[in-house]
Amino acid sequence: MGTPPRILIAKPGLDGHDRGAKVVARALRDAGMEVIYTGLRQTPEMIVEAALQEDVDAVGLSILSGAHMTLVPRVLDGLREAGLSRVKVYVGGIVPEEDAQALRDAGVVEVFGPGASTRVIASTIQQQLTGA
Amino acid sequence: MGLVQDALAGDRRALARVISLVENGGPEGRAALAALHPHTGRAHVVGVTGGPGTGKSTLVNALAGVVRQRGITVGVLAVDPSSPFSGGALLGDRVRMRDLAGDAGVFIRSMATRGSLGGLAQATSDAVKVLDAAGFGLILVETVGAGQSELAIAGAAHTVVVVEAPGLGDEVQALKAGLLEIADILVVNKADLPGAAQAARALGMAADRGGAAGEAGKGGWRTPVLLTAALDGAGVPEVADAVVAHGEHLRARGMWAAHERERARAEFVDHLQRESFARLMAKVGQERVEGWVTRSATREVDAHTAARTVLSLGLACGEADVEREHSSSEGSDYF
Numbered sequence: 177m178g179t180p181p182r183i184l185i186a187k188p189g190l191d192g193h194d195r196g197a198k199v200v201a202r203a204l205r206d207a208g209m210e211v212i213y214t215g216l217r218q219t220p221e222m223i224v225e226a227a228l229q230e231d232v233d234a235v236g237l238s239i240l241s242g243a244h245m246t247l248v249p250r251v252l253d254g255l256r257e258a259g260l261s262r263v264k265v266y267v268g269g270i271v272p273e274e275d276a277q278a279l280r281d282a283g284v285v286e287v288f289g290p291g292a293s294t295r296v297i298a299s300t301i302q303q304q305l306t307g308a
Numbered sequence: 309m310g311l312v313q314d315a316l317a318g319d320r321r322a323l324a325r326v327i328s329l330v331e332n333g334g335p336e337g338r339a340a341l342a343a344l345h346p347h348t349g350r351a352h353v354v355g356v357t358g359g360p361g362t363g364k365s366t367l368v369n370a371l372a373g374v375v376r377q378r379g380i381t382v383g384v385l386a387v388d389p390s391s392p393f394s395g396g397a398l399l400g401d402r403v404r405m406r407d408l409a410g411d412a413g414v415f416i417r418s419m420a421t422r423g424s425l426g427g428l429a430q431a432t433s434d435a436v437k438v439l440d441a442a443g444f445g446l447i448l449v450e451t452v453g454a455g456q457s458e459l460a461i462a463g464a465a466h467t468v469v470v471v472e473a474p475g476l477g478d479e480v481q482a483l484k485a486g487l488l489e490i491a492d493i494l495v496v497n498k499a500d501l502p503g504a505a506q507a508a509r510a511l512g513m514a515a516d517r518g519g520a521a522g523e524a525g526k527g528g529w530r531t532p533v534l535l536t537a538a539l540d541g542a543g544v545p546e547v548a549d550a551v552v553a554h555g556e557h558l559r560a561r562g563m564w565a566a567h568e569r570e571r572a573r574a575e576f577v578d579h580l581q582r583e584s585f586a587r588l589m590a591k592v593g594q595e596r597v598e599g600w601v602t603r604s605a606t607r608e609v610d611a612h613t614a615a616r617t618v619l620s621l622g623l624a625c626g627e628a629d630v631e632r633e634h635s636s637s638e639g640s641d642y643f
Binding site: 179180201202204205206207208209210211212213214215218221222225226228229230231258259260 | 320321324325327328331332390391394395396397398399400402403406409410415416417418420422
């Protein structure tokens with residue numbers, strides 16, 4: 177068995193709802209990943225720094241506040257500036273389709289909406305991180 | 309090796325990469341450790357252990373904050389368990405350490421146990437070395453939520469802080485062998501909750517009674533029992549003082565060097581065991597090993613005899629020796 181993929185799950189911004197992030201974190205754990213969970217109200221700078229220290233393969237951002245168009249690009253830029261452009265970024269939350277497309281264009285690998293099943297999320301990320 | 313040089317020069321991304329290499333245990337990781345080894349031995353390594361939910365992460369957060377105010381850099385290794393089923397892990401200690409974010413004098417790394425028992429990951433001691441070589445003055449190692457016998461931290465740290473919380477057991481719990489005995493500093497956290505003073509008293513008495521044998525092994529060090537409310541920082545400077553005092557005690561008694569030597573011995577023996585086991589398996593071959601497993605499972609030979617025979621197989625050179633060893637061991641050990 178190889179090394180488990182490492183993924184940081186973070187909630188940037190000010191909304192206080194982390195149920196979804198926790199459910200996804202649990203599903204990723206059950207899929208065999210090492211999930212670093214950082215909790216609520218993270219700034220983009222904190223997320224980038226944590227991703228760097230933890231040497232993760234991916235970052236998952238949970239955003240329910242509607243601030244995704246501000247917060248996600250700041251995380252993407254921060255990762256790039258820190259020399260971490262190889263880190264894959266996923267977004268989960270309530271994101272309208274045109275925004276989702278814009279985020280993908282900006283470098284986000286996948287955007288998961290409210291209807292996405294944890295099984296699909298976990299298997300998609302697993303596949304993209306391990307190629308298996 | 310560029311990565312190692314970069315890590316030594318203070319490049320945090322390189323440092324993070326080197327920890328991963330070391331954690332993954334491949335040849336690159338071993339090469340990195342060999343290159344870093346001469347730079348190690350300067351940090352004070354402090355273990356923080358205790359039951360789940362006693363407030364280890366919160367105390368680490370507060371303790372690191374106090375130590376940073378005193379101008380000392382801090383590396384944190386926070387260990388959480390891997391699932392025995394999926395191999396995955398939820399590493400949640402950073403949730404309690406957000407106060408340390410944005411400080412370039414702090415480096416926090418979460419580690420999964422990856423199947424290792426004893427409260428630490430196999431590579432925790434090696435990751436400590438990486439942080440040590442990178443120049444962090446204090447390294448805090450937070451174990452998994454420990455029961456009574458997750459004691460690996462005692463061999464990995466200079467100073468062990470055991471964290472308890474009120475209401476987790478009566479006086480008899482405090483008398484049991486194991487976790488409390490390895491404590492150099494006992495902390496009753498959540499001191500704002502009822503029962504804290506009582507818990508501290510019970511622990512104090514237990515620590516005193518463990519005295520005779522315990523203190524002799526600790527060179528006369530009397531384990532202090534300290535009350536903290538780590539969430540608001542109360543009592544935490546006193547814990548930092550006790551950590552410093554214990555470090556000075558170890559150095560004054562020559563126990564720091566003795567401890568380093570014991571640790572070197574434990575690591576050497578551990579590596580020798582694993583390396584010789586791997587080579588033995590390679591030499592004897594999977595198929596033959598499985599054959600002996602089958603013989604043991606079908607009650608043809610006992611496991612101990614099978615193991616000794618396979619070892620002899622590996623140490624011997626040719627097939628002939630193998631067969632002779634097998635028949636001679638049947639003659640001597642069976643009856």
